[in-house]
Amino acid sequence: MFRELRRKRQELPLQESIDILMKGTSGVLALSGDEGYPYAVPISYVYRDSKLYFHGAKSGHKIDAVKRQEKASFCVIAQDEVIPEKYTTAYKSVIVFGRIRILEDETEIKEAVEALAIKYHPDGDEAGRQSEIDRFRETLCMMEMSVEHICGKEGLELLRARQ
Template identity: 25%
Template sequence: MIPEVKVRRKEFEIFDAKEIQELLDSCEYGVLSLVDLNNKPYSVPISFFYYENNIYFHSATNGKKIDIIKKNPYACFVAVKPYSFLPSYFKNEKVACFAGQAYASVYFEGKINEINDKAKKCEYLDNLMKKYQPEGGYDPIEYENVNYAKTIENVVLFQLKTSYVSAKFKFEQHRSHENNKNLISKLRSRGSKIDEETIKMIEKFL
């Protein structure tokens, strides 16, 4: 079950767990935000995978990120998938305010826990590889494998156990059906690959 979800613009709000899972599976990285030892914000891009409503990521055994997490494990995380930029002249040839960006995003808040169990650590690191290298081409990650044992000891695996999630899919849902049909026509004429992907998302939410 997805935790509490809130979005200010309700027309962009997404509750569907499958949509959220598919988005996060397709995002190559996200940004983890922490509060450092001097009470200042610190953000870092990370590779990750999403499983059972939580975010998993790995790290070296030392460094600024590790130092902060040890002192303050509370964090937020955001992943965004950009779609087409929608120029103002697609809607109005005189007013710049009509320009916009289509995108899908998910924002999380929660507490970071370290995964110490070796079997779980291997399982989750293997899941991370399956996300980024689904074609395989490597031996499964197992602690008993001498090729992995030392590496596993030198990698820290974290779980961001989420307490709050906000999913926002912005595909012109606030515009009329007629306006979006016109927008789709212009995107199709422009004809880039990202435009075709954007068209599919706009049509999904018509």
Template identity: 35%
Template sequence: MRRAKQAICEKDCLSILDRASSGTLSLVDGAEPYAVPLNFVRCGKHIIFHSAKEGRKIEAVRKNPYACFSVIDSDLVRPEKFATDFRSVIVEGKIDFVSSADEKKMYLRELCKKYSPCVSSLAVEKEIELSISSVLILRLSIESISGKVGIYIMEKENGTG
């Protein structure tokens, strides 16, 4: 990273991933870039996505499983400073398709825990059973992770701004 003093440590990058509700998955589709906003959940050193079984995203991953996933945690424009207060994270790695029914169920439970925390476990299990045959689970291995914070947030947190 060019501005190393604005780098975010890995622990804080993981925290940003955990609290973010969506991010952008970037792929290569033949000779063209392809980016799609998705919701997700982090499970250890993996980012989990759910998807329909067909579509441009799936075909792109089948052709080239290497991907980049980015999340913006905060994004406040400061016009008077000609700057933006932001925190962002970029993950790079390889995507694989989860085929085990038990693993798919586990990841779907984690997605439900993140996005539907007030729904009963009975309702979650019912929804998983209804949808599991039509859902594809993609697992992005976190091979590298980096984050950056805007200069004014960094200065405020360090007591220098």
């Protein structure tokens, strides 16, 4: 169903792609926006158990797009170093395809928001984390993207350096 990478030798092993998702701090979520235009929005996330979790407000363009179409993609750039003399970049990136939904179950919401909070403040205490979550709970919307396909790629310069 999903296309194979055209430059197959530049494809990252699945585990390396997952590692990039685990370590990344932000990416771009691509949705079907208004009037058929693509809508791509930078967003923080957490990857856990083959799912991506995002947060946002309970209303707006992003939420309308998620309600309109469950299919989405998400891209994380792990490395992007310009090599001027070669007119290229040394990069690693991952694109994920899947289906996104707004979480409704309170237990799912709690687990997702806590995972996100721990990712961005791993040394924080539980009381402080809960206080921050409670402060935004009424306006917070949590989304879950079930991963159907992951494809990582690295630039030729990185591939050559490894070989």
